[in-house]
Amino acid sequence: MAYQNLISELKENILYVTINREKALNALNAATLSELADVIEYAGKTDEVRGVILTGAGEKAFVAGADIKEFSDYSGKQGEELARKGHENVFNAIENSPKPFIAAINGFALGGGLELAMACHMRIAADTAKLGLPEVTLGLIPGYGGTQRLTQLVGKGKAIELITTANMVTATVAENIGLVNYVVPQASLISKAEELLNTIKLRAPLAVAAAIKSVIASLNEEDGYAKEIQEFGKCFETEDFKEGVTAFIEKRKASFIGK
Template identity: 85%
Template sequence: MAYQNLISELKENILYVTINREKALNALNKDTLAELADVIAYADKTDEVRGVILTGAGEKAFVAGADIKEFSDYNGKQGEDLAKIGQNQVFNAIENSPKPFIAAINGFALGGGLELAMACHMRIVADHAKLGLPEVTLGLIPGYGGTQRLTQLVGKGKAIEMITTASMITAPAAEKIGLVNYVVPQPDLISKAEEILNLIKQRAPLAVSAAIKAVIAAVNNNNGYATEIEAFGKCFETADFKEGVSAFVEKRKPNFSGK
């Protein structure tokens, strides 16, 4: 897949997506968001993709925010549309994807960049990186789900503190409050994400997707228990369930087909 602002490569069932605007600190402009929407849709519908690693070009920034110049003269309705379209096509699309997305945070993750990372199912951060939601310094609030996902991840008090002070936090502090899964040295960032996805690749694909759906239903107050029960039942109808049980009984490794 050829993009202007992304580098996308599929290797060994992992889709590597790099936001490639290093000179602009990988800021999210309209074109980049459109390309992200396209690559997310590709990951969703492509069986060969078992997981996605999302990162930024260079070592300075994952994504240092949105491209402010593009919306500096917007009115209220245009601002609402900006948030709605971005959330539906990119941020919510990542969260609701049946494929696990891991954000490999290689540097600053600020504003829309942190919101993008929080939309992913897991976050790994380089030890030098800093994270924050500085929108109130512009007279705005986070508009791509940041108020919601940050609260889900770190709790109401810490979320309000981070958003209203606009303060950046360090990678170790982010791990301490549960904002990220792991902090690693910069050279180990992608390999740690690969380590997790390589474990996931050994599991039943349909069950992995069902588990993600159920967990997301829980955090979004979308009747998580009912979602879990329904998804649990559907798993019994899959060939992977039969293979998993047979492999367990026969004391061998399962060979899942994703069917």
Template identity: 80%
Template sequence: MIYQNLITEVKEHLLYITINREKSLNALNRSVLSELATVIDFAKHADEVRGVIITGAGEKAFVAGADIKEFADYDGKKGEELARDGQQKVFNAIENSPKPFIAAINGFALGGGLELAMACHIRIASENAKLGLPEVTLGLIPGYGGTQRLTQLVGKGRAIEMITTANMITAVQAEKFGLVNYVVAQTDLIGKAEEILNFVKQRAPLAVAAAIRAVIASVNEVDGYKVEVESFGKCFETSDFKEGVVAFLEKRKPQFVGK
């Protein structure tokens, strides 16, 4: 599919998504969010996709926030609708995807951009990246899950400090806080994401999906242990489980098919 604001490509079972609004520092607007919702849904259902890498065009920004002009005249009801719709169709859809999403943060990740990165399962930042949630400088708070996911990732104290001061942090600080998994040179950013997903591609797809669901349940559901037990049991019903056991006993690499 051809997009107006995204560049997408499936290569060797990986889906590459580039937000392509470099002149606007890849800011999120209605059109970008709509296209993201479409490609996220595609990734969920496409058997050929085993993992997703999302990044921004250019070397300055991953996503430097939302397009403020679009909601400058909103009232409370419209604001709630904006947040609810975005969370459901994009941010929560990424987090709940059975395919692992990696955010390759190639520059500024601010506001909705950091929220987008936090919705991904793994985050890798380039050395020049700056991260922050500046919404209180506009008289707002993060509305795409930022208050929740930042707290989950860095703890209550760090989250309150970052959100209420609106100060940016460096990639190195983000790694120290647990906000990103790795910091690498910008030239190595996509390569590091590919390295991780190439390991994932060797594993059983249904087990990977079950593992993601169980981990997400640990923070989003009342009883994550119950989800883990149920998911564990369902794995025994898959052909991949039988292949994994036979391959282990025969001392060979398993050939998983995702069934």
């Protein structure tokens, strides 16, 4: 797949997506968001893709925010539409993807960049990374789900503190408050993400998708218990369930096919 603002490469069932605007600190402009929407859709519908690693070009920034110049003169209605379109096509699309997304946070993850990382199912940060939501310094608030996802990850009090002070936190603090899963040296960032996905690749793909769907249901005003029961039942109809049980009984490793 050829993009202007992204590098996308599929290797050994892992889709590597790099936001490639290093000179602009990988800021999210409209064109980049459009390309992200396309690659997210591709990942979701392509059986070859078992997981996605999302990162930024260079070592300075994952994504240092949105491209403010593009919306500096927007009206209220235009602002709402900007947020709604981003939610539907990118941020919610990542969260609701049946494929696990890991954000490999290689540097600054600020504003829309942190919101993008939080939309991913897991986050790994380089020990040099800094994270924050500075929107109130511009007279704004996070508009791509940041107020909701940060609260889900770190709790109400800490979320309000981080959003209203606009203070950045280090990767270590982010790990301590539950904002990221792991902190590793910059050189180990992608390999740690690969380690997680290579483990997930050994599991039943449809069960992985069902697990993600059930967890996300608990956060989105759905009856998460009902969704879990429904997805649990569906698993019994898969070939992978039969393979998993047979392999367990025969004391061998299961070979899943995603059916």
